[in-house]
């Protein structure tokens with residue numbers, strides 16, 4: 001059973017360890033989407049949660065009050081979110097992402113926001129008040145039956161695509177985060193074909209096979225297609241040549257089709 005708790009946090013805009021972003025905002029600890037591949041489950045260690053990932057959420061109900069000295073964020077890049085989804089189901093009730101965004105409007109940071117939920121369209125009115133913003137939806141598959149298994153409580157691919165379309169139609173700059181790319185499952189070309197008329201750029205990320213997600217992934221693969229179990233073992237134990245080839249293919253496809261793309265592949269940590 002999902003445990004939802006309200007907490008008071010000490011900070012909300014946190015300096016990012018990512019080279020591409022100045023600050024990250026995480027209005028929740030935990031994420032109700034409960035994706036089986038989620039790397040953010042390391043948050044359990046830091047917060048003392050014993051529940052399964054996806055089975056607990058702490059809502060930082062004082063999030064908006066923590067946005068202080070807003071001018072220091074002017075022109076800085078702020079990313080929603082790195083260890084939760086800004087629009088997972090509790091956001092419909094708490095509106096914490098919305099409240100933090102509202103507080104930031106007068107200070108005009110450069111916002112990037114990314115979700116697996118079509119609740120994101122609720123805040124189009126706020127997004128439009130930022131001069132520099134890019135709004136993204138993450139998609140790993142167009143097949144709803146697979147999506148339900150790997151990202152159980154996120155919106156269906158159809159709804160995510162509709163959200164991207166709506167954001168583009170309202171004049172926003174959009175991106176599609178094709179992530180994670182599951183070997184033998186994710187048809188990234190099909191995702192591009194389906195969305196390219198309303199997506200400005202694509203970001204790609206491969207499946208990072210953290211030790212903490214391996215059992216989940218192998219259980220899923222056993223059920224979905226046992227042949228893939230050996231394929232994954234091979235990919236993740238024999239160096240990174242598989243991913244170098246995928247990366248090359250994506251880069252050349254995007255170049256040929258004049259698609260703007262960023263590739264965030266993690267070769268180094270792949271086989272550890």
Ligand code: SF4
Pocket residue numbers: 031032033034035037038039040082083084085116151154
């Ligand atoms: S939506 Fe993102 S943060 Fe939430 S469980 Fe899935 S991968 Fe993790």
